[in-house]
Amino acid sequence: MNDTVMTIIGIFAVIIAVVLLLAAIAPKGYNIQRSIIINKPRQLVFDYVKYLRNMDNYSKWVMMDPNKRMTYIGTDGTEGYSAAWDSDIKQAGKGNQTKEAIVDGERIDIRVVFIKPFSGVAGTYIATQEVTADTTTVKWAFTSKIPFPVNAMLLFINMEKMLGNDMEESLNNLKRVLEKY
Template sequence: MGIIKKILIALILIIAVVLIAAAIMPKDYAVEREITINKPVDSVFSYVRSLKNQNEFSVWANLDPKMKSTYTGTDGAVGSISAWESEVKDVGVGEQEITKITEGKRIDFALRFKEPMNDTAVGFMSTESASGNQTKVKWGISGVMPYPMNIMLPMMKMDQMIGNDLQKGLENLKAKMEN
């Protein structure tokens, strides 16, 4: 057997192992962070339900001061959309749409990324009364990494990568709300 044939067989085996591993690996990711804010739940909820306000504390929106933002629909209502365009790779092009509101408790949204890659995710922000006049705010994002790209999920460290930005955004929110 020639050397080229051996190399081709080895490459086929490596590709087969990667594809089989990707088939049995998880495809879903979910990242959540929370913070307690020294403000009553109604004032925190009414602030975070606004997509314009979310751009005030979001780490991603603040990465590019030249980012172009457009809003459609009634801000803070189901169906309202915040779209962004940026030449900064970590911001890119996409939009966020409010898909459901549980009054005073939770906002669900769809995230549609167009650049640098085409992808979708879902997210939420929830508020819950804590002791005294405090509010516990949770922010979460989840999605699906398609096969065979999901083979990279463990290496991407989504919890750390997205989680750090969510935590910083919540810290920004806390600072804004408490000042």
């Protein structure tokens, strides 16, 4: 092999080594949580958020593309209910979310599978906690593991800020919707 080919191979080897080193020291995933106080009773708030279709009215991500194609399986508000989306808008992408567990009045666990623009799986939950008879804290958490060596991107992308800002906007939308009643 000539020197040019060896130089190119050497450069690629260094790039691969750097990516692998960065991935070794990078976080393996993320856990983002946001909360808001809503001036409504806990059961009323819970009964609203337990329906995935209500995300059409408050979730920034769901509202991103009003023309997305949706497919629903099961009965909304129950465990096992699934909503799949397919959007021509890159940021909205394609994926599905399934309700895995419901503790009435307290918490909904949802598994989110992303297909496009990137693949991944995340666990999310929405929990409600009574502050007073007419005031509820809503906590929304989003957790995902990123496979090695793709996790190296977490050194350069602030998921806390990126997803956290979207969650805050969505929770503020939820507060506006519920406090209109």
